[in-house]
Amino acid sequence: MADAEIIDFTSREPAGPGNRRFPTAEPHADQGEPETDEPTKSSPSDNLVGLLSDLVQLAGQSLAALSSIPIRALRELTGDPLRTTMTIAERLGVAWPISLDDAIDFARARLSGDYAIDEFGFDPELTEQIFLPLLRPLVQSWFRVELRGAENLPSSGSALLVSNHAGTLPIDGMVLHSVVYDDIGRHVRMLGADLVFSTPYSADLARKTGATLACQEDAERLLANDQLVAVFPEGFKGLGKPYADRYKLQRFGRGGFVSAAVRAQVPIIPVSIVGSEEIYPLIASLPTLARAMGVPYFPITPLFPWLGALGLIPLPSKWIISIGEAIATDELPPGAADDPMIVFNVTDQVRETIQQTLYSLLMQRRDTFF
Numbered sequence: 001m002a003d004a005e006i007i008d009f010t011s012r013e014p015a016g017p018g019n020r021r022f023p024t025a026e027p028h029a030d031q032g033e034p035e036t037d038e039p040t041k042s043s044p045s046d047n048l049v050g051l052l053s054d055l056v057q058l059a060g061q062s063l064a065a066l067s068s069i070p071i072r073a074l075r076e077l078t079g080d081p082l083r084t085t086m087t088i089a090e091r092l093g094v095a096w097p098i099s100l101d102d103a104i105d106f107a108r109a110r111l112s113g114d115y116a117i118d119e120f121g122f123d124p125e126l127t128e129q130i131f132l133p134l135l136r137p138l139v140q141s142w143f144r145v146e147l148r149g150a151e152n153l154p155s156s157g158s159a160l161l162v163s164n165h166a167g168t169l170p171i172d173g174m175v176l177h178s179v180v181y182d183d184i185g186r187h188v189r190m191l192g193a194d195l196v197f198s199t200p201y202s203a204d205l206a207r208k209t210g211a212t213l214a215c216q217e218d219a220e221r222l223l224a225n226d227q228l229v230a231v232f233p234e235g236f237k238g239l240g241k242p243y244a245d246r247y248k249l250q251r252f253g254r255g256g257f258v259s260a261a262v263r264a265q266v267p268i269i270p271v272s273i274v275g276s277e278e279i280y281p282l283i284a285s286l287p288t289l290a291r292a293m294g295v296p297y298f299p300i301t302p303l304f305p306w307l308g309a310l311g312l313i314p315l316p317s318k319w320i321i322s323i324g325e326a327i328a329t330d331e332l333p334p335g336a337a338d339d340p341m342i343v344f345n346v347t348d349q350v351r352e353t354i355q356q357t358l359y360s361l362l363m364q365r366r367d368t369f370f
Contacts, residue, residue, distance in 0.1 A: 121207030165232035275319030
């Protein structure tokens with residue numbers, strides 16, 4: 001038996017158009033010129049049959065190519081799926097802060113349950129070694145995030161970041177965490193909705209990467225521990241608003257975040273994010289289906305669900321994140337946290353600051369995707 005050809009799976013060379021073989025129609029020498037000048041018209045059924053024939057032929061060629069792959073090469077790929085996955089991620093642009101072998105050993109240790117977390121379930125090592133490196137290509141190369149006003153971020157002590165919320169899926173919180181950590185080396189502890197922590201897998205990921213339930217008790221405990229906390233007061237009203245209402249802030253609730261900041265006497269820092277509205281343009285939400293599924297909305301975008309999983313790829317909009325000047329709360333009178341009028345006024349001040357900044361950033365942004 002002839003030696004099997006070994007296919008090198010480690011090649012970094014992308015498959016170009018010249019490497020792909022598609023069935024082509026060969027010209028027939030015995031075909032003469034058409035008798036009339038009118039083009040030959042084919043029926044839709046003929047087109048469908050031809051397309052199906054091409055697909056069957058292409059599938060046969062693909063199966064023939066797969067059958068020529070040596071068994072040893074397939075075993076190497078499937079024998080260690082974790083190594084294969086992390087190797088592919090590295091070649092796609094993920095820059096692990098440690099060597100690939102160390103990153104694989106680190107991931108295996110996490111899968112075995114041998115790690116330490118804080119009282120909220122936060123795993124800083126997992127976040128720094130795995131989560132943020134996976135996120136950086138999306139932040140730096142896909143969204144090309146530009147951070148402005150980073151000097152307003154405190155290098156120590158507690159602060160409450162208050163941001164607008166948009167984009168159909170809560171990617172903006174993860175992006176904010178990434179850029180803040182890369183700039184000042186501090187983790188942003190997100191306050192998330194109940195749905196995040198009642199969804200399988202999502203709850204574990206959120207806890208391990210620093211998020212906790214958006215309630216006043218958890219917010220005050222984090223602020224008392226000198227943490228940088230982020231809240232999105234619009235909630236699902238902002239996240240799931242139609243594309244036609246983009247960058248129009250929704251109601252900020254009852255100001256519970258202001259009460260928490262005033263009670264802890266920490267500054268409130270307005271954050272304005274431009275770019276998140278365009279990643280999944282929401283054109284419909286199908287409320288009946290959403291209620292049946294137990295979710296706030298079922299998103300219909302130009303690509304989802306029409307393209308299936310491919311429709312979940314966010315559009316590469318240009319992002320700008322502006323960190324505003326801090327609003328002091330330690331100068332307010334005693335008992336301000338329980339005064340509805342003071343809480344309302346501070347809430348309105350924060351909301352108006354973010355709204356005006358959004359309008360300004362939109363005028364400065366040259367193009368949605370460039």
